Amino acid sequence: MEPYDVIYETYGKMNDDKSNIIVVCHALTGSHHAAGYYEGEHKGGWWDGFIGPGKAIDTDEFFVISTNVIGSCFGSTGPMSRRYPDQEPYRYKFPVVTIKDMVKAQRILFDRLGIHHVHAIVGGSMGGMQALQFAVQFPKFATKIIAMAATYATQPWAIAFNKVAQASILHDPEFKNGYYDPEDLHENGLSGMAVGRMAGHISFLSHYSMQKKFGREYKLTDGLFELFGKFQVESYLEYNGYNFTKWFDPLSYLYITKAINIYDLSRGFDSLEQALLNVQSETYLISFKEDMLFLSDEMKVIADKLAGRKTLQSDYFEVDSNYGHDAFLVELDKFDDYVKKALHE
């Protein structure tokens, strides 16, 4: 897969001795656009509340670099990128990528940019997996690792939610077994991916937050089967599912969910313990109590093993949140002080 592109954004200013660099890693459907607003953009970067002047990752102090993972669809090489030299999209010729590959591709980019060491690597969900993989794979690269809402190896319930999405994409006739024309999809997107994404959205919330957000709110509609109305939670899933298909590529979704499913920090080692013996960075782990996708207990497994290493600085913080997995994107005020402190300790 050469040559390949890794697209990135930066925020803040690198200082002369390159001691203020922070790498931010994105989740499944995220991108290099972690902070700030493009011209005319309404929503801003996916962690804009967290990265910026005076924010938890303070760009008055730090230089932040955020890349789009390989396999994704926002500029880095992915399955719909044109393959060298024939210029046809890779599609299934794109290799199965792992979190390790994503991290390696970033590491090579940073080398090219003259960045051989960073102050910290920070990420949540799949971004947290990358941060942890960095720590195991390139032990001297980062002074600090801050990983949140992730795991040491993806568990069956997370694989199951991804499976529903994958099956739903694969069985949509408009997916054409991967030989779709993206131009045909961009109007309404791939409905199979919309449906699959709805399942994902269940896993991003908790019982509590669904109860609070939607309850049994109901409104009348006039669709065919929905003649008698629709629950608020149904509208939410539909809106988010269909909206998603307008900006994300189905093959990228298959490849990235595959990368998440096969993620296992212990791969290539005899055990997780052995893998974690490699870690030399100070490690800060954050979990969210009601995360149903990557359970608090999973982060605790890593935390306990790291705590056993007496010469290593590590810390674990379970955020008292009942929002669910997406808390790492939503309830920033519950852990921004912790991150700020971790970055300065």
Next chain:
Amino acid sequence: MEPYDVIYETYGKMNDDKSNIIVVCHALTGSHHAAGYYEGEHKGGWWDGFIGPGKAIDTDEFFVISTNVIGSCFGSTGPMSRRYPDQEPYRYKFPVVTIKDMVKAQRILFDRLGIHHVHAIVGGSMGGMQALQFAVQFPKFATKIIAMAATYATQPWAIAFNKVAQASILHDPEFKNGYYDPEDLHENGLSGMAVGRMAGHISFLSHYSMQKKFGREYKLTDGLFELFGKFQVESYLEYNGYNFTKWFDPLSYLYITKAINIYDLSRGFDSLEQALLNVQSETYLISFKEDMLFLSDEMKVIADKLAGRKTLQSDYFEVDSNYGHDAFLVELDKFDDYVKKALHE
């Protein structure tokens, strides 16, 4: 919707004073075939471990009657039944049915059979909803109500899982907007329903049981995207999803999930308290600790309100199970003694 059929099975022998009758109510995809084996059948009725000679619901002592709910596809009138008088399938002309309608249809059947009072009504999941609805709607009909793994009103996470299944069915081109020919589907079934059912299967288990059943077991396969193998949990979802489409009707799935979604025990009353004031039967509520679909807490809500009624005999039992929702079908040994006792108390 007249005339309509309600198909039923019975086990055991009714005694002369009709004092030994137990009604058993099935869940979403269940049927009247609750116990015993048909000739050549390998699996037996869905609660065969629970109903039979010497079992929790002892057919040496009790006469058990189990019906198939209206809207379903095993013999009772449902959306693919032929409509009177034109003999065309109802399809979308089938009315939206509620749990209350299902119960009412059974009540009318029982009247026709000369059954005006029963010893107990027992059911789990949607069967538990029916048992509770019986208690509210026909307060004098049953001496005892035993409802398990159900709720007082379906909550957004359960609605969300049903939504994924409904959307997946509705968007499958082979569903033909409800105008499919069942003969065309019976070979391989509707793949949209298979995918939707996979989401359901996530909700029937718990984190713990998925971890225990599947872990990260992986086996090599040679499908297109699955070139590099498949997790055990993926095979499980595929097998169960596709197998399901061979024996269940898509329109029935839409109608019954709708009935579950709109189920609310307080409908027609000012509040749940008011609805429960109607209850005159002894009430036994069973919940399962790690049920992710109908949370233990939801059953507790009913239990607490009933416990407040001093003249009413009621009891609540939280089963110490980490299996998940399907525990009511699987971990019978954890509550069969309780049920046996409740039936005799």
